[in-house]
Amino acid sequence: MLASTQGKATGLDAVYERVRHVIPSFEWPAFAPEIEAILRLKKERDAVILAHNYQTPEIFHGVADITGDSLALAREAMRVDAGVIVLAGVHFMAETAKLLNPTRTVLIPDLRAGCSLAESVTAADVRALKAKHPGVPVVTYVNTSAEVKAESDICCTSGNARRVVESLGVPRVIFIPDAHLARNVAAETGVEMIIWEGACEVHERFTARDIERIRFGHEGVTVVAHPECPRDVVQAADFAGSTADMVNFVRDRRPKKVALITECSMSDNVAVAFPEVEFVRPCNLCPHMKRITLGKIRHALETMTHEVTIDPAVSQRARRAIERMLEVR
The missing domain is CATH 3.40.50.10800 (NadA-like)
Known part of the structure; x- marks a missing residue:
């Protein structure tokens, strides 16, 4: 068949x-x-x-x-x-x-x-933050609308957030909209974060207790968490990083058994490349x-639907925030 x-x-x-x-x-x-x-x-x-x-x-x-x-x-x-x-x-x-x-x-x-992150903050929110904290640079996670990016100094992803923050060379930044990522980056860099309390609806559901259960039920498992997870989850993991970092970790370390603390399709996709690794699947789905x-x-x-269009008045400023991010190595 x-x-x-x-x-x-x-x-x-x-x-x-x-x-x-x-x-x-x-x-x-x-x-x-x-x-x-x-x-x-x-x-x-x-x-x-x-x-x-x-x-x-x-x-x-x-x-x-x-x-x-x-x-x-x-x-x-x-x-x-x-x-x-x-x-x-x-x-x-x-x-x-x-x-x-x-x-x-x-x-x-x-x-x-x-x-959920993109929907948690608006361009008006960013303008209000900048008015309240004049002169403090705005670091915006890419999980945001073009209008929000246009109000920002630089964008970041979970894979380069630390490098982006450190590249600014300042003691304090406005970091939006992911509060968990902000706290995890603050712990790594020592930079003070003015935090917007947004969260990923997938990653915020993970708890440190979940990590305990995984370790109890799967002896010898290596736990790898996404930095959008709460701080105590990241601290309970063996490694934390973006989805690209997770792939690299599995490729380089080849753990016998691994739990990826992120959206569950990630494990399926990585398993294709590493069939010899046993994947423990704590499955939180992203409905979007x-x-x-x-x-x-x-x-x-x-x-030829649905075509994405962006107001030219917004796109030039938003593009510059992304280009600044891509210049950081």
């Missing part, structure tokens, strides 16, 4: 070979026709698909051309040659791709794919990421 579903020499055999130990063979026939159609449409539309690490394996390994965390996608978005970019992620990521590629068409397959499906990606390419 698997062979007959994949059929022609379309590359589907190679796709399934990559994901066969995370996608059961009985599920593959539901994905294969959509993947085949998307691969064809990408050629017809001169399109590339950028997929975040939290996308499901059939998207991440099946149709994506570029994958990674927010920092990697921001960097790679500037290097694509295609006329169309489809962002398999959430809306702020599509906006970031558009900011860095103003002449290209950027599509988001579902307009409802939002982010899961709005992106193969069917919606196919529809986006068929209808």
Whole structure:
């Protein structure tokens, strides 16, 4: 049945070979026709698909051309040659791709794919903070709208937040909107943070007690946490870092057993590359990421929707905050 579903020499055999130990063979026939159609449409539309690490394996390994965390996608978005970019992620990521590629068409397959962090703060909030703390630089996590970025001095991701803060050479910054990331960066740098109390609805649900349960139930497990988690979770982990850092940790250390304390599709995607590692899956799903499906990606390419547009008055200032971030090494 698997062979007959994949059929022609379309590359589907190679796709399934990559994901066969995370996608059961009985599920593959539901994905294969959509993947085949998307691969064809990408050629017809001169399109590339950028997929975040939290996308499901059939998207991440099946149709994506570029994958990674927010920092990697921001960097790679500037290097694509295609006329169309489809962002398999959430809306702020599509906006970031558009900011860095103003002449290209950027599509988001579902307009409802939002982010609790991005929705927690507005441009008016940032202006009020700047008025209250004049002269203090504003460091803004990329999980924000273009309007918020436009009010900022520099952006950061979880992968470079520490380097960005340290690059400013100041004793105090306004850090928005992730309070947990701010506290974790403050502990690493000693820089005073004026914190906006936003949080990721996935990572804030993890607790130090969860880490205790994982260690009790899985002897010898290595725990790797995302810095959007609360401070006590990060302290209870063996290592903390962005999703790219997590991949590098597993690649370099090759733990026999590992728990990635982040969105649960991450474990599925990393497991494809490291089948010899046992992944303990404490599963918190991002409801927004899961709005992106193969069917919606196919529809986006068929209808060229939904196109991301940004007010030119906003885009120039927001782009500069991202470019400043990308200049930090």
